[in-house]
Amino acid sequence: MTAHTVGEVMTREVVQARRTTPFKEVVRLLDHHRISGLPVVDADDKVLGVLSGSDLVRAQAHRDGTVPPPAVTAGDVMSSPAVTVHPEQTVPDAARLMERRGIERLPVVDEEDRLIGIATRRDLLRVFLRADDDIRRQVTGEIVVDALELPSDAVLVSVRDGVVTLTGRVERHSQVPELLHAAWRLEGVVGVVDRLGFRTDDCAAPAPPARIGRL
Numbered sequence: 001m002t003a004h005t006v007g008e009v010m011t012r013e014v015v016q017a018r019r020t021t022p023f024k025e026v027v028r029l030l031d032h033h034r035i036s037g038l039p040v041v042d043a044d045d046k047v048l049g050v051l052s053g054s055d056l057v058r059a060q061a062h063r064d065g066t067v068p069p070p071a072v073t074a075g076d077v078m079s080s081p082a083v084t085v086h087p088e089q090t091v092p093d094a095a096r097l098m099e100r101r102g103i104e105r106l107p108v109v110d111e112e113d114r115l116i117g118i119a120t121r122r123d124l125l126r127v128f129l130r131a132d133d134d135i136r137r138q139v140t141g142e143i144v145v146d147a148l149e150l151p152s153d154a155v156l157v158s159v160r161d162g163v164v165t166l167t168g169r170v171e172r173h174s175q176v177p178e179l180l181h182a183a184w185r186l187e188g189v190v191g192v193v194d195r196l197g198f199r200t201d202d203c204a205a206p207a208p209p210a211r212i213g214r215l
Contacts, residue, residue, distance in 0.1 A: 004127055004187055006094050007087025010108045010117035016041050019048060019075035023059070026051060026074050038118075039107040040078045045114040047107045049080030084109045085119065092185060095124045130188030132159040139164060143182045148175055155179070155196070162190035169197040 015033045017026050017040050029038060030053060037052035051074050059077040085094050085106045094106060098121065108117040136159045144155050148170065155168035164183050170176060176196050184192045 004091045005087060006085050006089050006091060006106070006108055006119050007117070009091060009123045009126055010087065010119045011123060012117045014039065014107075014115060014118045016115065017051065017074040018042070019073060019078075021074040023056070023072040023074070023077070027056060030056075037105050039082060039105075039115055040074045040080075041115050047082045047084055047109060047113065047115050048075070049078035050082045050103075050105065050107065051078040052104065055079060082107055084113070086110070087116065091124050091127050091187060094119055098124065127187040128162060128190065130162075132162070135159045135162070135164065135186060135188050138186060139166075139183050143179060147182060148179060150175075162188055163193065164189055164191070165193040165195060167195040169199060171199055173198040173201045173203040 015029055015035060015038050017029065017038055019040060019042065021029075021040075026038070030036065037050060037055075039047050040049045040051055041047055055077045059072060083097065083101050083103060083106060085097065085108055087108055087110075098104070098106060104121055106119045107115055108119055110116050136157050139157045139159075140152055140155075144150050144157070145152050150170060154170065155166055158165045158167070164186075166179060166183065170179065176194070176198055179196065180192050180194055183189060
């Protein structure tokens with residue numbers, strides 16, 4: 001089954017800062033480019049951390065106003081180490097990482113950990129704009145027919161607003177979770193409704209062997 005990669009949806013022109021970039025310059029970068037965060041890199045373009053508007057606000061909130069603060073730079077307020085991804089990783093995997101870590105952007109790095117792009121929530125969400133008919137054809141063709149080797153009419157696939165409903169009967173009980181899991185992992189799918197039956201229960205526990213008693 002095909003899946004878009006991070007490299008296909010990432011933004012290649014990345015607004016970035018150095019560790020020594022002054023606080024006010026970072027604010028200007030965010031405001032000018034209308035973004036909410038950016039990566040901080042070293043002289044070799046290796047990612048040191050990520051800086052968001054929340055980091056900047058937090059830094060200001062911690063000032064008590066009694067002592068003039070020293071010059072604040074991006075390196076002082078960035079979140080480090082940065083959570084990064086590689087361009088060959090799939091969009092669903094990147095989205096799960098973003099959700100698990102509670103972050104809004106993922107710097108994309110090459111095999112030498114140099115910055116080559118950035119993937120934001122908006123970039124990753126583009127895959128959910130897929131048409132329902134496109135999802136339906138993929139579930140039927142790539143999962144039902146190709147992966148499970150079932151007739152195309154064995155399972156009725158209907159999709160509405162990204163929610164896939166599967167109705168019909170498969171050959172084996174074990175194919176039900178396989179089908180549900182595969183459909184759920186497709187790009188653009190936001191939910192799966194199970195209305196499946198099966199002909200053979202290959203998940204049932206085998207009967208215990210008969211005991212042969214002695215007279």
